Amino acid sequence: MKPALGVCYYPEHWPEEIWAEDAARMVEAGLTWVRIGEFAWSRLEAQPGQFTFDWLDRAIETLGTAGLKVVLGTPTATPPRWMVEKHPDMLAVDAEGRPRKFGSRRHYCFSHLGYREESVRIARILGERYGRNPHVQAWQIDNEYACHDTTVSYSAAAIAGFRNWLAQKYQSPDALNRAWGNVFWSMEYADFSEIDPPALTVTEPNPSHVMDWRRYSSDQVVAYNRVQAQALRPLTDAPLIHNYMGRVLEFDHFDTGADLDIASWDSYPIGFLSDRLEDTAEHKRRFLRQGDPDMQAFHHDLYRAVGRGRWWVMEQQPGPVNWAPHNPAPLPGMARLWAWEAIAHGAEAVCYFRWRQAPFAQEQMHAGLLRPDSAPAPALAEAAQVAREIEEMPDVTPAQARVAILFDYPSSWAWETQPQGADFDYFRLVTEVYRGLRRLGVNVDILPLAGADLSAYKLVLGPGLFTLPDALRAALATHSGLAILGPRTGTRTPNFAIPVPLPPALPGLDTTIALTESLPNGAEEPLEAGGCIGRWLERLEGSAEVVERTTAGQPVLVRSGGLHYLAGWPDPEAMVRILRSACAEAGVATTDLPDGLRIRDTATHRFYINYAPEPLNHDGVTVPAAGVTWTPFR
């Protein structure tokens, strides 16, 4: 199947007179998909029950007859003002107990059953009207769950829901008290109605309490998404999609993904570099107008897993955005490069956000493919180039990766709850492993813990996993390839207690974490083989074979057969060395790539992707600055 390009469009923002010309220009640029409707509730239902669909009918007709396929969004991320009047208690409430006000978006609480019902209602009405419309070939449910920190709400609805959820889970207060260890500070409850969210306590609340609160909050996103999906299913055969975000881990995307057909995400490489990447000032300067060379690829691989193989980029940055601390423009070529990187990772579609820059409201400084005056913005020509190149090149067929990283949303919640070191961050740990593999030119699959099939992988990495489920423990015991778990992996029970016997307690691997240290900057422990361990260091005991040790002789990487445990957080040098060596032993080919150049292999092509601001050469292939090129694979 050939990948496709698309764009996000807001007919309600523009005079109807220009819709047809807009559609024609989209088609001319080689775009196939057009996403619409996801913020239009106030234009569809201006007052409760008073619907106005004619404009949307005509917009879909105009776009469809021009040759475009429509992704229709349910508009539930932006409940209109009257909805807040109708359900005043639907507003999300922050940790300090303040209801959030109307006037932007995502102001609803996932736990509010009244709003959940309203969301089902509008989804059903849209499904009934457009579910069989031939131009509507996909649906997007809501928009960017969790955006603006909206997963967790402290509303009355959430508090009631949490108590009920706990009652279902534990059945008795005593069972909960035992599971949480509430004896610790006389925190024992006699009734579920006594339990509040873990906020505004004098000092830190019980981590078990927090973890259940985080699980509950994630479950509400899942439940909310599910009822909309269930409403649409009988009404359409088109696939259901949600557009996730970058570096958002507040709810379990694998859980929502299970109810949908396709995962998509909104990729803003330059905004993310400015806003949510820890790295050196030098790195940030070098990739200022390109974005980090690995963050897009990581999310592509992650959402491929969330979508069980089917995934899109629903929003692709086309130029400067409006929301990062600083908002530079992409280097010429980046709007093409990002699209190709997605395609090389298996994206079915890449949609640019947005068609025409809106001259009004919150995102007026967010670039589009057109300027506000309808003149082409720089990305339009690059999108058109990608469309032509897709047309001209033979199909891109995916290849099976041989290296996998186990990824787990609850682990992120756990270590946010208990960082123990101020700079211990699960996402950062995982992506530093991922970056190490990318620097070696290795394709990676991301795997969820539940039902992970390791059989295809010669090397499996499991950094920072909160718990190690029994099934996974068993799979590791029989896995024929290499596996490197740790640091911190399997160090807690699901109830957030330290297991006894002490972790990691891996099958056949005689190693025990006797003591754990978190270390500030400047207190790194150098390794015998070069590089160092910083931030996190576990002291191991046991007879396992030592692979790496500090210059002081402390074991840092131990193994038994293929199963390894890594007892610290390696710096980039040590990370790459450890990974290179493991790949070599596992029979996975590696290559040392220059800074900014990346490789992605499919079954048919090797893509060379150059994030650097200067041309780079590798394997005799020269790639221009901000350029992509490809060669037939092998």
Place this chain on the structure above:
Amino acid sequence: MKPALGVCYYPEHWPEEIWAEDAARMVEAGLTWVRIGEFAWSRLEAQPGQFTFDWLDRAIETLGTAGLKVVLGTPTATPPRWMVEKHPDMLAVDAEGRPRKFGSRRHYCFSHLGYREESVRIARILGERYGRNPHVQAWQIDNEYACHDTTVSYSAAAIAGFRNWLAQKYQSPDALNRAWGNVFWSMEYADFSEIDPPALTVTEPNPSHVMDWRRYSSDQVVAYNRVQAQALRPLTDAPLIHNYMGRVLEFDHFDTGADLDIASWDSYPIGFLSDRLEDTAEHKRRFLRQGDPDMQAFHHDLYRAVGRGRWWVMEQQPGPVNWAPHNPAPLPGMARLWAWEAIAHGAEAVCYFRWRQAPFAQEQMHAGLLRPDSAPAPALAEAAQVAREIEEMPDVTPAQARVAILFDYPSSWAWETQPQGADFDYFRLVTEVYRGLRRLGVNVDILPLAGADLSAYKLVLGPGLFTLPDALRAALATHSGLAILGPRTGTRTPNFAIPVPLPPALPGLDTTIALTESLPNGAEEPLEAGGCIGRWLERLEGSAEVVERTTAGQPVLVRSGGLHYLAGWPDPEAMVRILRSACAEAGVATTDLPDGLRIRDTATHRFYINYAPEPLNHDGVTVPAAGVTWTPFR
């Protein structure tokens, strides 16, 4: 007219026995004005309607018979405790909805009509009693509007007032929805009563919403000031004054100024350097005990504009203050230098704050002309020296400046609402232009946008203007001198939308901002002619003549005839070069001043003002450290 010196005095703080001696010492030091009364409400009206004026009668009599002219303040910045009891809802409310408590000052909400009436009442009562008193020769209304971030309040009174203000402005919710672009995220309103202040939203509110809120809040200061002025007008012929502050832009001072006779401001050069100046650590160290060499001059020029030519320094720092992060003492000479700088800029009066350091309450660490034990503090002798020098020198006659900077308070609100780059600050941009001109020894006038008469100016600067009013656009089209607008100037409609055709759309100048970038530190773009552009860079299109470009060839300054557009934020080197070159072409003489030395020309004298801690020489004139000297002009 000779300038005069004065001092701020609090007879209610001291035993009546020492008033006469204090007055005699003031006169002996050459002081003419004495400001009193602005915080004394609880001593004038201890309980509602129970007045005690005898002490104030005697204080005015004592000061007046000693030869001093009194500035009498209305005490409305410090409503007494009983007022809060009487009007519990008069308290200012912060953005999180918390009423501010009694116990300091400025705790009232400008929107509260009940308190507004109480303020009129006390002003009228004072006016009736002292309006024709021969010793009361000026009035100060309230004290330091906006101090401690008090312009904007989220009280019930403010919410009601805002809705009414919006209804007056837009007449219908639909008109407001269209003006704000509320279709964007289904933010449309059906009734004005649905609209809240733009606070506590989940993510950023609509910038049009914020901008109207800021305008509304500024208008309440104006209305509050106006009713006090209207109360006093019939009762006195003395001029009405308000004492503004440094780097406070939360309300439109031109609007309040229109209702008053004289603008004054409170000048704390060393406090401002520590508390509210962005500059290098080296610069801050060099001017630690002198204050920044340009901040006082900028405010002098600004308040001369606000006062339509008539202005004072109402409070002049005499020694260490109590409120900055660090509070060093001025170098010997600075209390004289600051006064002369004000006089050279046309101040009618300079009043030191305060006469005797109070040993109690909030400002006990704020120096005065006397120590708490009544011994002279260092500034007393310097003030006396200034008084003698004023007596001895011929009158200082103002000169017409040939260079003007257009200044606009709403532009500050606009870019606070939408900085787009984390470090884009309107005040900083304007004052960096101002500093560039000061380093070249050029006199500058500040002009408001409304009714700006450009005819006297050979060079007009308009950096960072939110909108460009039609009248100003027309004036620029026919202006015979040079003008440099930008960056960001005229890039929004009054409704806070991007205009189409795209900005800047200047008369006769074919240049269009195709794209805008905000840039972090370290991502500066060097210019061909030296220096660089940082922080903000607009990509221009069009056929206009290019004056400056980046080393990559991107135009940064373009022109047609005398009209220029500057598409970025120059560093100091580039700023001075651009300004020097424009002055040369415009026929404005410039000179390159050593670091810390400044020149101010009047029609009769050239003042050399040395902020440096070492003597400096220029044009054969040597100025001691922290010294001022003057020569007959030309």
Place this chain on the structure above:
Amino acid sequence: MKPALGVCYYPEHWPEEIWAEDAARMVEAGLTWVRIGEFAWSRLEAQPGQFTFDWLDRAIETLGTAGLKVVLGTPTATPPRWMVEKHPDMLAVDAEGRPRKFGSRRHYCFSHLGYREESVRIARILGERYGRNPHVQAWQIDNEYACHDTTVSYSAAAIAGFRNWLAQKYQSPDALNRAWGNVFWSMEYADFSEIDPPALTVTEPNPSHVMDWRRYSSDQVVAYNRVQAQALRPLTDAPLIHNYMGRVLEFDHFDTGADLDIASWDSYPIGFLSDRLEDTAEHKRRFLRQGDPDMQAFHHDLYRAVGRGRWWVMEQQPGPVNWAPHNPAPLPGMARLWAWEAIAHGAEAVCYFRWRQAPFAQEQMHAGLLRPDSAPAPALAEAAQVAREIEEMPDVTPAQARVAILFDYPSSWAWETQPQGADFDYFRLVTEVYRGLRRLGVNVDILPLAGADLSAYKLVLGPGLFTLPDALRAALATHSGLAILGPRTGTRTPNFAIPVPLPPALPGLDTTIALTESLPNGAEEPLEAGGCIGRWLERLEGSAEVVERTTAGQPVLVRSGGLHYLAGWPDPEAMVRILRSACAEAGVATTDLPDGLRIRDTATHRFYINYAPEPLNHDGVTVPAAGVTWTPFR
């Protein structure tokens, strides 16, 4: 008397089956004391009035018969959930008016009389049951007062209490208005009921208001502690103890100490280094796994004063903790070193916290003497070694120090209220003086201001004292030794006003603070004799003999006879020089110690304590890294 070791134990956390073995292992390790019970309220009284003492009876019996002495805690730091149901208004309230929630500890407000009564009730019930139990040989009241910033609460109970306290103190609103200087900003009150806590004011409240609020808050801790002590006194002859903390100054420990028999504190050297020590990055790296070389000693000396000679370490860090920004492990030897340092300072007991690491709840990452799996953690062997060494060595007899530092909790509140310079911190100032003396190998006593007997001391230091009580002023006038007061000492009246005549107004010393400066980093003033003054510099006038001056000639240290006034904050070089010189004159022997080595003299031994990570040599004695050694004294 020989010092003893002990441990903190939580029988309620563990199956009863292992209590006896735990007890046996404690005894085997040489431990004598075991503290229990201080968080167990919900296990003693699961519902109001329903008591369960059998498990505690058996625990005490088991521990006691094994040979251990029990410290029994009153469990009032952790009121159970039902208590909050019973007294909903007992919760502490923060400065923004938000009640703190149940779910951690210390959630009560000290002002709440209902909870105070409940605390007396449980203390009395425990006293009645265990007051004469032969195994219970000491009592701990509550746990870590003030921990998690809990001294000050803004509850309704606190507001009512504060008004009553003010009425008692001032008798009339007019007297309060005069004392506070409320005329300043019309802040005058007509009734005590009008006075709120000094929070949420628009700008800073009156410092006199804040100071009384701080005194009131401290007094509530004292009152709360006193009623528990009074409840226990008739029921037991065992000593009453509280366990204080490090760098906690929010209440007056001398006042609580007066009602108790022994002071104890909780010593976490590595956590404190990470969490609450201002020092260079280099210093923090060097002592990362040892803790600062002086902070423990300072608190030992402080709590010896609070306990009027009798003091313990109630909690001694045994390994990594869970609560600091980073949590490294101690170097081998530190768990011994810390114990010996305490013993050398006169501790009667050192108890490690805790016996076995809890695998659940908030402190699961806090190390113990045992790991969660009951295997020995590294500190167990070190504790056992200390126990053996105590056994083997002759008794350690205290020596009388010849140098004293005057220490005053209200001074900390005062300068927090009015820092005047952003980095002026009373604790830091005092401990920098202390560190200077420690670097010179000098024993120090800490003295409270009230009733301080100076006669034993050849040198008395009084840095940063808010007020100088008359009795102390008189004692200094007749003191035969040297005294160095300042900076900032005696610069306020008890009402928080500047006294006239101006400070310091010391007996026989003609020096007056004419002006005060706070200085930012980089603005230090070098001294003629080397080193410099930073942060704080007072300008002195008068005829006193000048001992130290800046290179600009400004006096910084002046004297008359033995009485000195220090007018600034010396850097380490100047501090040590000034102290060395004063000691020399006073006849106190000094020695220059290498970085990290410290000396503590008793009447019988000189202890050499090496905090450095490498061996150090002094006086021919070599001390291993993280080692302690001792020689017979003189």
